[in-house]
Amino acid sequence: MNSSVIRIIGIDPGLRNMGWGVIEASGSRLSFVACGVIHSASGLSLAERLCALHEGLLATIALHAPMEAAVEETFVNCDPQSALKLGQARGVALVAPALAGLPVAEYAANLIKKTVTGNGHAEKAQIAMMVKFLLPKSEAKSADSADALAVAITHAQLRASRALLKSAAAAAR
Numbered sequence: 001m002n003s004s005v006i007r008i009i010g011i012d013p014g015l016r017n018m019g020w021g022v023i024e025a026s027g028s029r030l031s032f033v034a035c036g037v038i039h040s041a042s043g044l045s046l047a048e049r050l051c052a053l054h055e056g057l058l059a060t061i062a063l064h065a066p067m068e069a070a071v072e073e074t075f076v077n078c079d080p081q082s083a084l085k086l087g088q089a090r091g092v093a094l095v096a097p098a099l100a101g102l103p104v105a106e107y108a109a110n111l112i113k114k115t116v117t118g119n120g121h122a123e124k125a126q127i128a129m130m131v132k133f134l135l136p137k138s139e140a141k142s143a144d145s146a147d148a149l150a151v152a153i154t155h156a157q158l159r160a161s162r163a164l165l166k167s168a169a170a171a172a173r
Contacts, residue, residue, distance in 0.1 A: 053089060
């Protein structure tokens with residue numbers, strides 16, 4: 001693999017379905033690697049479901065060997081119980097790549113939508129359509145995996161901007 005190529009995993013947290021998408025970025029060029037969804041059975045206890053998500057995410061990371069991870073921040077839900085459970089799934093989405101030694105970035109849903117579609121309030125269908133446009137070989141069969149690819153795309157776009165700002169600040173010193 002070329003050293004200027006960065007492999008990124010994007011993660012869309014969910015307790016029932018955790019989407020993931022892996023891309024490669026080389027400058028502004030993006031390439032699709034893989035995507036999918038990790039499922040947890042609703043009949044299991046919360047601890048068993050979180051364990052299944054954790055194990056599935058660690059296996060995905062081991063298989064695709066990303067160098068960096070990006071996770072979508074959760075939208076605050078009106079139902080406190082649902083919000084708490086989603087927050088616990090998000091904890092898995094943050095800790096699994098961190099345990100694998102990956103730097104983990106977090107992005108707000110509106111920023112992801114704006115970065116990928118140009119509209120911070122885009123619908124899921126718009127996101128999926130733009131993901132397919134930006135990654136023509138992508139095989140996202142669900143909104144969860146398309147959203148995860150959008151998270152990875154956002155990280156690829158914004159990490160380059162942050163690197164430029166950092167180098168400009170260092171040069172100004």
